[in-house]
Amino acid sequence: MADSGKDAKFFQRSKVDELRTELNADKKDRGWVRKKAVLKKIIANATMGNDMSALFTDVVQCMNIQVLEIKKMVYLYLINYA
Incomplete structure (x- = not known):
C-alpha cells in the first residue's frame, strides 16, 4: 500500500x-525509461476519457521497440482506438 500514490503523476491532463x-x-x-513514462501518460489520459486518437501513428511506431512493457501499453492503446 506504500506505493499506491506512485503512479498518480501520470493521471494529469496532458496536451x-x-x-x-x-x-x-x-x-x-537508456532502457526506454522516457518512452515508457510518456506511454503511461497517454494510457492514463485515455483512461480519464481524454481523446488521444491524434497520437495513433506515433504510438504505433513504438511497436518496433522490443520491450514487452512498451508493447503491452501499445496494445492497450490499440484496443481503445483501433
Whole structure:
C-alpha cells in the first residue's frame, strides 16, 4: 500500500502536442525509461476519457521497440482506438 500514490503523476491532463513531442524525442533514452513514462501518460489520459486518437501513428511506431512493457501499453492503446 506504500506505493499506491506512485503512479498518480501520470493521471494529469496532458496536451496531445506535448505528448507527441515527448514521444518523438530522440534523446539518449537508456532502457526506454522516457518512452515508457510518456506511454503511461497517454494510457492514463485515455483512461480519464481524454481523446488521444491524434497520437495513433506515433504510438504505433513504438511497436518496433522490443520491450514487452512498451508493447503491452501499445496494445492497450490499440484496443481503445483501433
